[in-house]
Amino acid sequence: MSHKTMINIGPFHPLQEEAEFFQLYVDGERVVDVDVRISYNHRGIEKLDESKTFDQVPFVVERVCGICSASHPLAYVQAVEDIAHVQVPERALYLRTIVNELERIHSHLLWVGLAGHFLGYNTVFMWAWKYREPILDALEVATGSRVNYANCKIGGVRRDMTDEQLKEIDRLATESYGPVEMLTKAVIDDPVLHARLKNVGVLSKADARAYGATGPTGRGSGLPIDVRRDDPYAAYDRIDWQVHYEESGDVFAKAKVRLLETLEAVKIIQRAVRAIPGGEIDAKVQNIPPGEAVGHVEAPRGETFHYVRSDGSNYPVRHKVRAPSFNNIPTFKASCIGQEIADVAITLASVDPCYSCTERMCAAVDAESGRRMFDFAQLVKLSQEKTQRLRRQL
Amino acid sequence: MAVKHWALKKSLWVYHVNTGACNNCDIEVLDLLTPRFDIERFGMILVGSPRHADVLAVTGTCTRQAMPRLQELYRQAAKPVVVLAIGSCAGAQGIFTEAYHMGSPVDETIRAVDPNAIIAYVPGCPPKPEAMIAAVVKAWDVIDTL
Structure with a gap:
């Protein structure tokens, strides 16, 4: 006899940093459906923009x-530059590339740390975050702040970097290559992680395409899509780099894609610092003519997409933001269903969902009594216990 | 100073509430746990329930949806509890003052439940982890006066 139970995850729980609320429907140990509730983090940014x-x-x-505070402004300014037909100076394009790739390293290391924590590998959490600190220092050198960069401006960037600053960024990025490589090898070679992550939360190529998965979520499922290569912006078409993707679509593939991308980002920064030309950093933009345009950028989580419409005044008439998590969160319908509950925490985390981008949430409750069965802390505990069990077996 | 308060200073337990933040303050709060800052050496840890907490670290602008939940969390926390309003948003709604989905600011929301609540403000967008540690040190001074 089937007995369906609902499990609430969220909205406020200690391990994810955001308010998010999932409802998992489970039959025994198997997840049969998943629902997402939203709006805890809804701040009305699109409407607010119309008054700025x-x-x-x-x-x-x-x-x-x-976490994507370099990608969102960049997508927006690219849309506005498209409306105003601005030619952005070469140096500004390189500076944008450097800041965006630093952001990718910090975001991916942050994810690796949290994923390690969800699996009961707190050492990975501490190490990944420790090696992330020099990257935050590099961002502070580059832009003056650890996480909100205020770097992009219509027509270019707001701050130039001196040769000393560029050298320091190069040094900090280069020094982080070794530790990230070590983390990558540790993840790829670990038998317990193989047992925990391989064939878990599989998102097939067809499903990834049907749900429109972007970024590492899509690339982990064999879709080699990357805005940086497919529609180059900033200086990505001037630098030699490659897109990493995996075919298997499980959580392991997504983790591997992220780690390899982190290493690739270090290489992009090194090449950009060496190839950066001199000159202006800002095309002086006088006014924005009427018109509409889109800008898209490969944020760490996938493609972020901004639509801007201007009527010739000082204010945008419409600004639409579509963050990558908006595409990636519905893939839970394909990847979570049929899983054991213990695997759900890492499957949900595997797309690196960002709720402040998307304003969505999810939870799990007994369908008959309405009583809450598990909270997210308990799910993480189940997940960590499974790792322990596997470790003993191996 | 009562023994209870003397002991409390040695082991402030923190519950982290995100009432509509952009994640920046939140990753900086999590950063406090990691090797560079490592606040556990001061006896502080992040806990999973407001009932265990001595400090509520509130980040974000307090949206209408999150407002009643923040009040409920405050009611559940054992008193005395220090509320840290972390970041410009929690302090004064920051850039989102005019947005349509805002509830009341964090301090007003909590004072509606308890007019004598202890609230410390940590300005910055986001504040550096060092600033958050400084705020907790100031909270110690408040506990001294209890």
């Missing part, structure tokens, strides 16, 4: 998501 001038909006969209 074109120059003020980058500071608002930077706060869409603190």
